[in-house]
Amino acid sequence: MDYAEHREPLLPFFPSSPYSNGWMLHRSLLPETSRQRIADVLEEQSREFGAGRKASDNIEALRRGANAVVTGQQVTLLGGPLYTLFKAATAIRKAHDASAAGHPHVPIFWLASEDHDLAEADHVTFPSRHELHTLKLRMPEGAVVSPVGGLALGDAIQRVVSEAAGLLEPGPVMEALEEFYQPGERFSRAFGRLLSRVFEAEGLIVLDASSRECHALGAEVLRQAITSAEVLHNALIERDKLLVEHGYHSQVLVTPQSGLLFLIDAETGARLPLKRVGGRSGSGEFAAGRKNYSESALLEILEKEPERLSPNALLRPVFQDAILPTSAYIGGPAEIAYFAQSQVLYERMLGRTTPVLPRLSATLIEPSAAELLHRHELALTDVISLRPEELAVRLGARAMPIESKRKLSATGKSLEAELDELTAYMGSLDEGLGRSALVAASKMRYQMNRLRRLSANYQLQREASLRRHADSVALALFPDHHLQERLIGAAWFLSRYGEALPSLLVEHAAQECPGHKAIFL
Known part of the structure; x- marks a missing residue:
C-alpha cells in the first residue's frame, strides 16, 4: 500500500515509483547472443502454444532489439482466477504505451511452471445463479512434490471439463477448454495454449522457462x-x-x-x-x-x-531478468512485496533492480449487478465492507416507508440530544453518577439501534426480494468474502463476454493511479 501510494521511490526497497515512466528508457544489457537464443526459444514455444501472427511479430521485434514488459503466474486449472487476465492485460497495455512513446516493447507472460504447490493449482471456482462451485482435479498420489507445469493431466480432467461445461456459456472459450485440457496434456502447455488464444489479437508472448535451454541462459x-x-x-x-x-x-x-x-x-x-x-x-x-x-x-x-536447478520465489524474478530484456515487471500485491526482499539479490547478481508495476485490480460488474446497485443506491464499497446479512438490513432500512424513516430519525435525534444533556448534567453533580449515566445512555442507544434493525428486518420480511438482491449482489461482487478477481475463474467471464473482454481490460489497464476499480460491463 505504501509503495502504491508514493509518487517518490519507497527507498531503499524500491528504486522507482509506480507513477514513473522511467522504466521505458531502460537499456538492456542482455548480450546479443542471449537475445537471439531466447528469441529462438520463444519462437518455437509460440508455435507449440498456437500463438497467432501478432505474437510472432512481437518476437521478431524482440529479436531486433525491443525490450519486454513481463508478468507471470503459476499455471492453474482452466486458466486460473480472474487476475490472470488482469496481469496479461496490464503487461500488454504498458508495452503498447512504451512503444507508442517511441521505446519498442513487447508483452511476455512467464509461466511459473516449476512451482510445486499443486494445492494452489488444481482447482478453479465458477459461480452459478445462487452459489459457488469449486471444480477440483484429483491428481495421483505422490505428484504433489513435482513441478506442476510438467504434470500430465489424467482422465479426471474430462470430468472437470464436463462440470465446467455445465457452468460456462457455450461458445469459443468452452470449445478451447475442451480442446486444450485433454488427458495426457501437460499443465503448463494447456495453460499456455489457452492464454495464447485469449490474447491472440494483442500478441501476448507466452514463455515456459523450465527447459534446459532457458536454464542454461540463466546459468x-x-x-x-x-x-x-x-x-x-x-x-x-x-x-x-x-x-x-x-x-x-x-x-x-x-x-x-x-x-x-x-x-x-x-x-x-x-x-x-x-x-x-x-x-x-x-x-x-x-x-x-x-x-x-x-x-x-x-x-x-x-x-x-x-x-x-530451480529458483525459489525470491530468486525467480532475478533469474527471469537474466534471460529476458525486461524493462518492467507487472505484479500483484504479494509479488510487489516480494521485490522489497529480492531487491538485494538484484543488486548483487545483476547490478540493477527491475522496476515493478502494479497490475490492474478490478471488480467486473455485470448489467444485472449494476441494476441492483443503482436500484438500491449502493456502491461497490458497500458490498465489500458489509456482510450479506448486513447488506440486506441496509436494503430493508432504505425500503421502509418514508413516514417510518422520519419517525425513527426524529426520535433518534431527540434521544441523542436529551442523553447528551442529561449525561453532562449527571457528570457535573458527581463523577460516579456521570459514569453510571454514560452506561445507561449506551444501553438506551443500543435499544434505539435495535429498534431500527427490527424495523428494517420487518421490511425484509414484507419484501422477500430484498434478501435475494443482497445475496445476489454479494455473490457477484464479493463472493464468499473474497475479492472477485482472486476467486472467480477467468474462463467464466470469458465465456460470457468473449473476445471483447480482453480488449476492454487492456483499455482499463492504462490506469495511472494504482488502486482497485469498478469496471461496468
Whole structure:
C-alpha cells in the first residue's frame, strides 16, 4: 500500500515509483547472443502454444532489439482466477504505451511452471445463479512434490471439463477448454495454449522457462546462488531486519538453512528445497531431501543438467531478468512485496533492480449487478465492507416507508440530544453518577439501534426480494468474502463476454493511479 501510494521511490526497497515512466528508457544489457537464443526459444514455444501472427511479430521485434514488459503466474486449472487476465492485460497495455512513446516493447507472460504447490493449482471456482462451485482435479498420489507445469493431466480432467461445461456459456472459450485440457496434456502447455488464444489479437508472448535451454541462459544466476550463498543469505537477513525497522514484515521467511534454489531429484522428479547444511555455505555443503551435495557436485549438475536447478520465489524474478530484456515487471500485491526482499539479490547478481508495476485490480460488474446497485443506491464499497446479512438490513432500512424513516430519525435525534444533556448534567453533580449515566445512555442507544434493525428486518420480511438482491449482489461482487478477481475463474467471464473482454481490460489497464476499480460491463 505504501509503495502504491508514493509518487517518490519507497527507498531503499524500491528504486522507482509506480507513477514513473522511467522504466521505458531502460537499456538492456542482455548480450546479443542471449537475445537471439531466447528469441529462438520463444519462437518455437509460440508455435507449440498456437500463438497467432501478432505474437510472432512481437518476437521478431524482440529479436531486433525491443525490450519486454513481463508478468507471470503459476499455471492453474482452466486458466486460473480472474487476475490472470488482469496481469496479461496490464503487461500488454504498458508495452503498447512504451512503444507508442517511441521505446519498442513487447508483452511476455512467464509461466511459473516449476512451482510445486499443486494445492494452489488444481482447482478453479465458477459461480452459478445462487452459489459457488469449486471444480477440483484429483491428481495421483505422490505428484504433489513435482513441478506442476510438467504434470500430465489424467482422465479426471474430462470430468472437470464436463462440470465446467455445465457452468460456462457455450461458445469459443468452452470449445478451447475442451480442446486444450485433454488427458495426457501437460499443465503448463494447456495453460499456455489457452492464454495464447485469449490474447491472440494483442500478441501476448507466452514463455515456459523450465527447459534446459532457458536454464542454461540463466546459468550465471544459478551459479551465484550456489557459490555466493553465504553473501546472498546475509544480504537477505539484513534486508529482513530493515523491513522490520520500517514497520513491515518479510513475505518469504529466511531461516539459517534457507537457500535460493530447489533441486529436481533425478530419480523421483521431486522438487526439493536445497538447504545450506548447518546454515553454513562456507562449508560448501548443501542438502536436498536425504542427500548431501558439495558445491562442486551442484556446479556439475548446473553444467550438465541446468534444468534440475530451480529458483525459489525470491530468486525467480532475478533469474527471469537474466534471460529476458525486461524493462518492467507487472505484479500483484504479494509479488510487489516480494521485490522489497529480492531487491538485494538484484543488486548483487545483476547490478540493477527491475522496476515493478502494479497490475490492474478490478471488480467486473455485470448489467444485472449494476441494476441492483443503482436500484438500491449502493456502491461497490458497500458490498465489500458489509456482510450479506448486513447488506440486506441496509436494503430493508432504505425500503421502509418514508413516514417510518422520519419517525425513527426524529426520535433518534431527540434521544441523542436529551442523553447528551442529561449525561453532562449527571457528570457535573458527581463523577460516579456521570459514569453510571454514560452506561445507561449506551444501553438506551443500543435499544434505539435495535429498534431500527427490527424495523428494517420487518421490511425484509414484507419484501422477500430484498434478501435475494443482497445475496445476489454479494455473490457477484464479493463472493464468499473474497475479492472477485482472486476467486472467480477467468474462463467464466470469458465465456460470457468473449473476445471483447480482453480488449476492454487492456483499455482499463492504462490506469495511472494504482488502486482497485469498478469496471461496468
